Amino acid sequence: MPDAIGTTSQTGEQHLRDFLARHRRLAVVTGAGCSTESGIPDYRGPDGTWKHKRPMSFRDFTGSRLARRRYWARSTVGWRRIAEARPNGAHLALARLEEAGAVHLLITQNVDGLHQKAGSRRVIDLHGRLDRVECLDCRTGYRREPFQAELERLNPGWGEAAAPTVRPDGDADLGDADYAAFELPVCPRCGGDLKPGVVFFGEPVPRQRTAAAFAAVAEAEAVLVVGSSLMVWSGYRFAREAAATGKPLAIVNVGTTRADGEATLKVEARCGEALPRAVAALAQTA
Numbered sequence: 246m247p248d249a250i251g252t253t254s255q256t257g258e259q260h261l262r263d264f265l266a267r268h269r270r271l272a273v274v275t276g277a278g279c280s281t282e283s284g285i286p287d288y289r290g291p292d293g294t295w296k297h298k299r300p301m302s303f304r305d306f307t308g309s310r311l312a313r314r315r316y317w318a319r320s321t322v323g324w325r326r327i328a329e330a331r332p333n334g335a336h337l338a339l340a341r342l343e344e345a346g347a348v349h350l351l352i353t354q355n356v357d358g359l360h361q362k363a364g365s366r367r368v369i370d371l372h373g374r375l376d377r378v379e380c381l382d383c384r385t386g387y388r389r390e391p392f393q394a395e396l397e398r399l400n401p402g403w404g405e406a407a408a409p410t411v412r413p414d415g416d417a418d419l420g421d422a423d424y425a426a427f428e429l430p431v432c433p434r435c436g437g438d439l440k441p442g443v444v445f446f447g448e449p450v451p452r453q454r455t456a457a458a459f460a461a462v463a464e465a466e467a468v469l470v471v472g473s474s475l476m477v478w479s480g481y482r483f484a485r486e487a488a489a490t491g492k493p494l495a496i497v498n499v500g501t502t503r504a505d506g507e508a509t510l511k512v513e514a515r516c517g518e519a520l521p522r523a524v525a526a527l528a529q530t531a
Contacts, residue, residue, distance in 0.1 A: 257512040261523040264495045264510055265347065266530065268467035272458075273339060274483050275353045275360070276473025277413045278498055282333040282517035285326065285357055285413055287472075300414050303448035306440060307381065313438060314427040316416070320441065321396045321403045323417035324389070327357050327375050334521035335471060336363035341524055343367055350461035354473060354480045356414060356443045369458050371450055371479060375415050377442030380432035386442060392430060399428035414443065450479055462486050467493040472516045475503040484508075 265271075277287035305312045332340075340363040342348045351368045353360055356375045360368050376389040397403060410418040432439055444450050462468060468487035475481040475496075481503045487494045488507035495510040496502055497519055505511055512519055 257514055258519050258523045258526065260510055261495065261497065261512050261519060262526045262530075264467070264469075264493070265342070265523060265527050268493060269347050270349045270464070270466040271342070271347055271469050272461045272465035272467075272483070272487075273342075273348055273351045273469045273471060274473060274475075274480055275335075275339070275351065275355060275471045276475070276480060276498075277355060278472025278474075279335050279353075279516055280330070280333070280355055280357055280359055280413070280472070282335065282515065283330045283357075283359055285330050285359075286411070287413060300412065300416060300446055303445035306445055307438075310429075311424065313440075314429060315424040316441075317396060317429055318400070318403060318422065318424045318427040319417045319419055320415050321393070321400065322419065323411040323415040324375070324393055326411040326417075327415045328389075330357060330359060332359045332363035333517040335516040336360055336365070338521040338524040339471065340364035341528075345528075349465045350458070352458045352461065352480075352483060354477070369454055369461075371444075371454055371458065373441070373443035375441055375443060378439050379442050380435060380437045381440055382437030383432060383435040385432060385434045387433075387439075389442075392439070395430045399430065403427070415441075444479075458483060459486065462492070463490070465492065467495065470494070470496040470498065470502070470504065470508075471520060472498055473502065474498065474500065 281287050301316055306316060336359050339351060343365050348367060351360055351365055352371055353368060354371050356372050358374050358376055378387045378389055378392045462483050470484055473480050475484055484494055484504040493509045494507060496508045497512045497514060497516045499515055
């Protein structure tokens with residue numbers, strides 16, 4: 246079992262600093278908790294249970310035009326929160342670790358692109374990116390900005406709608422809004438239906454991403470999990486692989502994670518606070 250470190254103690258950050266000092270070739274896995282301090286909410290509470298309804302599934306999105314209208318209408322509103330978000334201390338600390346040569350690869354379950362905004366370059370966007378759009382038919386990819394502009398042009402007023410709740414995937418809660426008349430742009434190349442460049446629930450992660458992530462874990466000295474409950478298999482499997490192959494596993498997260506019993510270190514703290522302080526302390530001792 247890992248050491249249990251309280252959020253109010255400096256001991257956790259000291260243990261984290263020591264972990265980072267001992268292991269200079271890390272595979273890092275990040276989740277929604279890494280972006281909460283940037284204003285993007287997470288999916289689960291401290292006990293690992295869902296805070297919201299499950300996101301739309303790939304089957305629902307592809308099986309119903311009304312479902313696609315609903316998704317894009319809500320995303321038209323929610324996109325602003327994602328686009329305007331800025332990296333917080335956790336993103337910047339991880340970019341600093343990469344610059345120092347300590348991060349072999351960063352595997353993120355997030356779709357917000359904040360690691361790249363912070364300066365990280367060795368990143369696998371495991372679940373894709375919300376700033377991309379792709380055609381379901383010809384698979385051509387597009388940038389989100391011009392697509393967003395077309396959504397707002399076809400549906401005046403939707404881009405300015407207020408949403409009290411926006412989820413990590415940019416889905417805005419619009420209550421009982423009528424989506425039937427929402428107009429959808431089509432693929433400029435083939436006229437097909439467009440989806441966000443993210444992996445929906447029920448949609449497999451592309452094999453090349455998974456293979457690259459497993460290769461990074463195999464090549465790393467240790468694995469660091471930042472801001473993820475690891476309740477979803479696509480992220481947990483890398484923590485499990487680390488434990489199965491005898492690699493040290495450290496977790497920085499508020500609340501329960503699926504890999505608590507497999508971790509060598511568990512720091513119960515906000516990653517946007519604990520990680521920057523540990524990295525700063527590490528730099529002072531270098």
